[in-house]
Amino acid sequence: MSPHPDFLWRDPEPRRSYEVVIVGGGGHGLATAYYLARNHGVRDVAVLEKGWLAGGNMARNTTIIRSNYLWDESAAIYEHSLKLWEGLSEELDYDLQFSQRGVLNLAHSLSDVREGRRRVNANLLNGVDAEWLDPAEVAAFCPILNVSGSARYPVLGATLQRRAGIAKHDHVAWALARKADAYGVDLIQNTEVTGFQITKNRVTGVETTRGTIAAGTVALAAAGHTSVLAAKAGLRLPLRSHPLQAMVSELLEPVLDCVVMSNAVHVYVSQAHKGELVMGAGIDAYTSYGRRGSFHVIEAQMAAALELFPIFSRVRLLRTWAGIVDVSPDASPIIGPTSVEGLYVNAGWGTGGFKATTGSGWAYADTIANGRPHALAAPFGLERFTTGALIDEHGAAAVAH
Amino acid sequence: MLLITCPHCGPRDETEFRYGDQAGVAYTPDADDAAWAAYLFVRDNPKGWFHERWFHAHGCRTWFSVHRHTVTHEMRQQP
Numbered sequence: 001m002s003p004h005p006d007f008l009w010r011d012p013e014p015r016r017s018y019e020v021v022i023v024g025g026g027g028h029g030l031a032t033a034y035y036l037a038r039n040h041g042v043r044d045v046a047v048l049e050k051g052w053l054a055g056g057n058m059a060r061n062t063t064i065i066r067s068n069y070l071w072d073e074s075a076a077i078y079e080h081s082l083k084l085w086e087g088l089s090e091e092l093d094y095d096l097q098f099s100q101r102g103v104l105n106l107a108h109s110l111s112d113v114r115e116g117r118r119r120v121n122a123n124l125l126n127g128v129d130a131e132w133l134d135p136a137e138v139a140a141f142c143p144i145l146n147v148s149g150s151a152r153y154p155v156l157g158a159t160l161q162r163r164a165g166i167a168k169h170d171h172v173a174w175a176l177a178r179k180a181d182a183y184g185v186d187l188i189q190n191t192e193v194t195g196f197q198i199t200k201n202r203v204t205g206v207e208t209t210r211g212t213i214a215a216g217t218v219a220l221a222a223a224g225h226t227s228v229l230a231a232k233a234g235l236r237l238p239l240r241s242h243p244l245q246a247m248v249s250e251l252l253e254p255v256l257d258c259v260v261m262s263n264a265v266h267v268y269v270s271q272a273h274k275g276e277l278v279m280g281a282g283i284d285a286y287t288s289y290g291r292r293g294s295f296h297v298i299e300a301q302m303a304a305a306l307e308l309f310p311i312f313s314r315v316r317l318l319r320t321w322a323g324i325v326d327v328s329p330d331a332s333p334i335i336g337p338t339s340v341e342g343l344y345v346n347a348g349w350g351t352g353g354f355k356a357t358t359g360s361g362w363a364y365a366d367t368i369a370n371g372r373p374h375a376l377a378a379p380f381g382l383e384r385f386t387t388g389a390l391i392d393e394h395g396a397a398a399v400a401h
Numbered sequence: 402m403l404l405i406t407c408p409h410c411g412p413r414d415e416t417e418f419r420y421g422d423q424a425g426v427a428y429t430p431d432a433d434d435a436a437w438a439a440y441l442f443v444r445d446n447p448k449g450w451f452h453e454r455w456f457h458a459h460g461c462r463t464w465f466s467v468h469r470h471t472v473t474h475e476m477r478q479q480p
Binding site for chain 2: 225227228231236237238239240241285286287288289290294295296329385386387
């Protein structure tokens with residue numbers, strides 16, 4: 001028997017007090033801790049996780065990374081994320097299996113075509129690589145797609161971002177955790193935050209299942225459970241928690257070397273390095289924390305996938321699952337301070353937060369360290385729902401992610 | 402799939418219904434900006450019992466409300 005490999009991070013006892021407490025040990029929480037230490041020298045940090053690290057949506061997403069969003073504010077933060085992804089394996093000294101294999105966003109109708117062309121132009125103006133492909137070019141780029149005129153969902157073209165792709169989500173979490181730990185960040189698992197200590201509208205600490213921990217700053221990074229936590233601090237946020245289902249097939253020989261997304265029919269498909277097809281659906285209509293959705297959503301999604309990829313007709317589904325995603329009214333994240341001093345929120349990434357792990361952590365860490373929104377985060381503050389300056393990415397840059 | 406009891410048609414598949422989110426949200430025409438934003442964008446998002454509306458779109462087209470547990474998905478007329 002070989003000895004047990006070294007642990008990638010410590011399993012520390014929580015201290016009584018930290019400069020910064022991050023609530024939620026998923027991708028965004030870990031990235032925030034990492035960038036707090038790396039960019040700002042803030043190392044007196046604890047990440048509190050009620051389960052195990054990266055066991056929520058970080059373990060359940062379909063790992064798509066892209067930055068081809070329509071609006072300037074979105075393009076800025078997602079493109080910053082993508083640029084960080086491009087150097088992250090080397091920086092973290094860990095093979096993240098980041099593969100820039102190209103993402104197709106299919107157009108099935110004239111309005112899809114117009115939206116796609118508009119988005120390509122917007123992307124180019126923002127320095128984001130983007131191309132418009134006609135059906136023949138789509139077929140050349142992804143030969144197994146059904147682009148025939150008789151298809152149930154005819155492919156009238158597609159946008160292509162060649163720098164977009166996928167990464168191995170577990171490796172991302174482990175690599176960020178290892179580096180954050182090496183900087184001195186305490187990653188504390190199996191510790192649920194049950195309340196907040198607030199004096200004169202200023203947060204002074206958190207109550208947890210392992211006692212009270214004082215904190216100068218408390219930063220939420222709890223995705224689908226953000227509303228539950230915020231309620232404990234007396235806050236109501238414009239978030240809805242929905243199940244989002246995904247699934248994998250059995251392992252196949254290499255057959256699909258790009259990512260294909262179709263917003264109109266809520267399909268997104270890629271083939272992981274291991275060989276399984278990774279597919280995602282749209283959210284279930286009702287709110288839930290149950291981490292399971294209704295089967296008809298998967299059924300409809302598979303039917304659409306088979307229309308696009310007839311070659312998959314005899315592929316067997318291996319398993320399906322759901323994560324709880326926090327959806328905001330304009331399908332854009334909420335990053336910044338709250339009405340409670342010292343309490344920050346980073347949520348609302350909805351169905352597409354994985355791709356932003358890097359940029360979100362970067363901007364959130366800067367916001368926390370300096371006590372004001374980072375330039376990339378500023379447009380995403382809570383006040384936009386009152387001012388009306390929404391960043392409406394609903395129909396624009398893809399509902400599915 | 403949820404089995405939802407329509408007050409008129411009885412228990413029917415979820416696919417016949419549209420979701421209507423939180424029940425009992427009062428229209429506030431004279432609200433200031435903050436209250437109006439809350440009316441438009443903020444709803445309760447509890448982990449537990451939730452009073453919500455459903456619309457029997459592919460049936461009798463009745464709007465009705467139920468209490469549903471957002472973890473177990475159990476539905477009742479009263480929590």
